[in-house]
């Protein structure tokens with residue numbers, strides 16, 4: 001029972017972290033990045049690949065460094081595609097497929113185990129669980145400090161609120177977008193390191209990640225980081241508890257059900273603002 | 280051209296050089312497809328072609344409901360999944376199978392239209408993309424019922440590979456295309472087209488756009504459902520592979536953009552061509568296949584861009 | 591026929607409508623004027639259902655339609671044109687009207703009335719602005735409306751074209767008994783058409799009366815001079 005509660009918390013924080021990055025890109029830079037899940041899969045593979053030849057913490061850091069650099073660099077492509085919504089969908093799907101292809105080419109189409117970052121446990125709580133919660137909380141708290149206290153954070157909020165107005169107020173969006181991409185890459189990479197050890201990972205895991213991110217975003221409100229936090233825990237708890245109290249087989253239906261409920265009663269999502277407006 | 284008198288033929292309009300050209304092309308294609316079994320003796324190729332025909336029909340329905348209305352749906356294979364599971368999990372009689380697949384397809388169409396009541400543009404696309412992925416997860420976790428990647432076995436009723444199966448599929452394809460072709464030339468078809476140009480204006484013409492979306496997806500879903508029934512019967516197993524949106528969806532998008540958006544017959548042909556291409560690609564290494572498909576995605580963009588830039 | 595009862599609407603911090611009440615009688619030709627941003631288009635949107643008001647009611651033919659969806663309001667007889675002309679560019683002129691009605695005879699008639707019969711198979715994208723305005727009018731006619739709301743139908747037209755359109759509106763009013771509310775910035779052209787004018791400023795109704803009365807009203811002068 002406590003275990004379920006705790007594990008829901010663990011997965012909820014991972015969901016929150018991964019979705020926060022996606023919605024940051026969507027909310028601030030207006031980018032729909034369907035390659036997001038593939039990017040997370042790439043991080044998991046890099047990390048698990050490195051961990052075969054070096055100690056786990058170093059492998060994790062190396063994977064983080066490479067993937068965050070790659071992700072931030074990806075802004076060059078993202079900047080190009082944000083001009084058109086269909087282009088965003090099509091090109092980001094293409095990038096996702098390319099990453100998936102690269103993973104198959106580099107690591108083979110097999111399932112592989114991603115080692116936990118930390119081993120051991122405190123009673124029935126494994127250290128990886130604690131780490132996942134701690135990292136998510138720390139990163140998201142850091143994010144709220146950034147947008148609340150720093151200049152660049154406030155610029156991000158301004159652009160998310162009203163890009164035209166922000167531009168008129170003399171905010172240079174290029175830097176803000178680059179920083180947003182950096183943050184999103186950081187969130188995605190960390191989330192992947194946290195959640196991948198719980199799963200058996202194959203190149204197709206990209207689509208599982210994308211499904212989670214999209215489900216949570218739609219329930220929480222597309223483009224809203226705060227909404228994705230709420231929705232992440234909502235979905236995670238609902239999944240685990242329905243599996244426990246009703247039947248394990250209902251678990252996969254939970255996100256779909258929540259999405260349908262949200263679409264029926266609050267189509268913009270829990271905290272989203274008018275998903276129908278800019279489209 | 281300007282000011283020329285145009286005869287009225289009820290609500291159904293033919294005429295105009297373009298429509299005539301289309302018509303000639305259609306007749307030509309149908310004629311070629313009709314004689315294929317005389318030229319192709321390999322039963323493998325014949326059944327591959329039958330499946331391509333069905334995929335072509337599914338692509339044409341996708342064009343009809345999704346591309347034509349401007350509601351770009353990235354989860355269309357969900358409809359195939361619902362149709363396939365509804366039918367093959369409940370019965371083994373061919374007639375009932377066809378009926379249930381049609382009902383399942385219509386149901387899938389309703390489910391795919393619903394997000395469109397509230398979301399549009401990329402939001403609709405993202406929301407619909409989730410549906411097939413979730414269905415795949417469901418099919419895998421509830422293995423007892425859906426048999427996951429292994430799939431539900433299909434009763435043997437169709438002698439696969441022979442001309443009989445081909446002609447059955449062929450006649451179904453011709454009838455379906457005819458239905459879609461006639462529909463897009465009625466007022467309903469005009470309204471579908473107008474939806475992609477300006478939905479607010481369609482509403483201001485006193486039309487309940489939600490009903491239009493619903494009806495178009497139900498029509499498309501019903502035909503796609505029957506196609507899925509035949510497709511799965513040819514394949515011999517109803518598994519998650521049928522629902523996997525990538526790459527099938529990419530082929531559909533590409534096929535619908537090849538000639539002009541909204542020309543169901545051209546989408547049908549595009550679907551056939553790309554499906555055959557996919558069969559050919561299956562011999563290639565998976566990474567090469569993924570690379571080629573992603574290159575195609577970028578082509579799609581340039582093909583459908585014009586229409587979106589117009590708005 | 592149409593009664594708007596103390597309707598208010600805010601967009602974030604902007605008060606677009608602030609307790610506006612307007613009545614339109616059957617068969618009337620009414621003008622609705624006011625400086626930019628005074629809430630004229632928003633008032634139209636409230637009447638047609640494109641915007642839901644925060645307060646107040648909209649009553650049409652004795653029926654409260656405040657919560658009715660757009661398409662049902664069209665069905666009971668409210669047609670409108672848009673400030674940014676709306677039409678389906680890739681459809682032919684006739685197909686544009688086919689979206690409005692299935693009655694082919696009505697389409698021919700509407701096209702003839704606005705003088706677009708010769709262009710019925712031309713794609714709407716090829717029309718001039720003047721023709722597009724007339725297409726919008728034809729579309730309204732094809733809906734068999736009781737009340738027609740026109741949002742700046744003369745904007746961008748040459749003097750003579752504007753006058754022609756005004757004549758057309760007037761003749762439709764007398765022959766078919768259509769009721770009109772017309773938003774227009776070109777007051778001289780408008781005043782030749784309408785019998786009564788409602789003036790708005792900053793989301794409020796500040797005056798109403800015949801064109802002659804309204805132009806003499808000091809509040810109106812102030813509203814128009816006060817801006818810039």
Ligand SMILES: Nc1ncnc2c1ncn2[C@@H]1O[C@H](COP(=O)(O)OP(=O)(O)OP(=O)(O)O)[C@@H](O)[C@H]1O
Nearest residue numbers: 601604606624625626627628629630631632633673
């Ligand atoms: N959908 C909307 N969202 C936010 N603000 C809006 C919206 N529609 C109108 N407004 C605001 O409401 C106010 C009134 O606008 P409205 O378009 O009704 O004015 P108008 O009288 O039609 O002006 P114009 O003569 O320029 O057409 C304006 O300040 C406008 O910016």
Ligand SMILES: [Mg+2]
Nearest residue numbers: 630631632673
């Ligand atoms: Mg206006």
